[in-house]
Amino acid sequence: MKNKSQMTIKEFSFLTGIKRENLRYYDQIGLLSPEFRGKNGYRYYSQNQLSTAYLIISLREIGIGINEIKRYIDIRTPEEMFSLFSSQKEHILTEIKKLKRILEVMQLYVDMAEEAIKYEENTISIEYKKKEPIFLGPLIPTRHSDDTLEDFVISFYNYAYENGIEIGYPLGAIISKDDIQTENPLYAKQYYFKILNGHNTYKPEGKYVVFYGRCAYGESDDLYIKLYEYIKENNFKICSDAYEEYPLNELSTKDETQYCVKIEIMVENK
Numbered sequence: 001m002k003n004k005s006q007m008t009i010k011e012f013s014f015l016t017g018i019k020r021e022n023l024r025y026y027d028q029i030g031l032l033s034p035e036f037r038g039k040n041g042y043r044y045y046s047q048n049q050l051s052t053a054y055l056i057i058s059l060r061e062i063g064i065g066i067n068e069i070k071r072y073i074d075i076r077t078p079e080e081m082f083s084l085f086s087s088q089k090e091h092i093l094t095e096i097k098k099l100k101r102i103l104e105v106m107q108l109y110v111d112m113a114e115e116a117i118k119y120e121e122n123t124i125s126i127e128y129k130k131k132e133p134i135f136l137g138p139l140i141p142t143r144h145s146d147d148t149l150e151d152f153v154i155s156f157y158n159y160a161y162e163n164g165i166e167i168g169y170p171l172g173a174i175i176s177k178d179d180i181q182t183e184n185p186l187y188a189k190q191y192y193f194k195i196l197n198g199h200n201t202y203k204p205e206g207k208y209v210v211f212y213g214r215c216a217y218g219e220s221d222d223l224y225i226k227l228y229e230y231i232k233e234n235n236f237k238i239c240s241d242a243y244e245e246y247p248l249n250e251l252s253t254k255d256e257t258q259y260c261v262k263i264e265i266m267v268e269n270k
Helices: 009-016 020-029 049-061 066-074 078-116 146-162 221-233
Strands: 006-008 043-046 123-129 132-136 171-175 188-194 201-203 206-214 236-248 260-269
Touching: 006 009, 009 020, 009 043, 009 049, 020 043, 043 049, 049 066, 078 236, 078 260, 123 221, 146 188, 188 236, 206 221, 206 236, 221 236, 221 260
Parallel strands: none
Antiparallel strands: 006 043, 123 206, 132 188, 132 201, 171 188, 171 236, 206 260, 236 260
16 A cells, blocks of 8 residues: 555656656666555655656756766766756756747747738738838849849848848848839849847838738839839838838748738838
């Protein structure tokens, strides 16, 4: 008969979240053996072993191997605990930073998509926008061929990485306001990431003409023609380069011709 302070393997598994087959394996290798084994062969664990079980779970969750955990369990000393916990604190903080970045990227895409689906296709609106943080890349040479565009995107990613910004953030392109108002081919002047932390500049605060349409990457020229006609018809003056983003892209849309593009241009009344 078990003592009331003892727990069966089922009870211990329930409290710790460690599967029973794993507890049996830990027993076999001497990592975490039951404190008492009944005449019937049943394993019984004590309340004191919950802390050890929690330590094993925590170390496994941050990627420490069974052999390293067993080595620590076998030679436990205050000094060993200080050393282990100190080293793992740095690892955990690094993982927290990484997870926060992943969460930030995911939330940016969700926010962009939720905003985009509120608009009908080919709609143009006037909106006042507060300044928005972005990570802006270097200027792109004014004369280049379509074949080199991908190289410039890759160069921007490298530039961002060299400045401590990992890839994955929503990519945007800046189109020169001079090109918009002429018949010049439209090329990206600079690339940028939408980002909350690590930004190096802002989209300026002000009144914007905002246009949502559908096209593949780099196929937005016709949309700019419509947008520029709207600006002229409403007697606006263009005050900024255009900011072009794709809130619905390969992450959410199979057909690239149906990507949702968002174009923003700051304007003022003439």
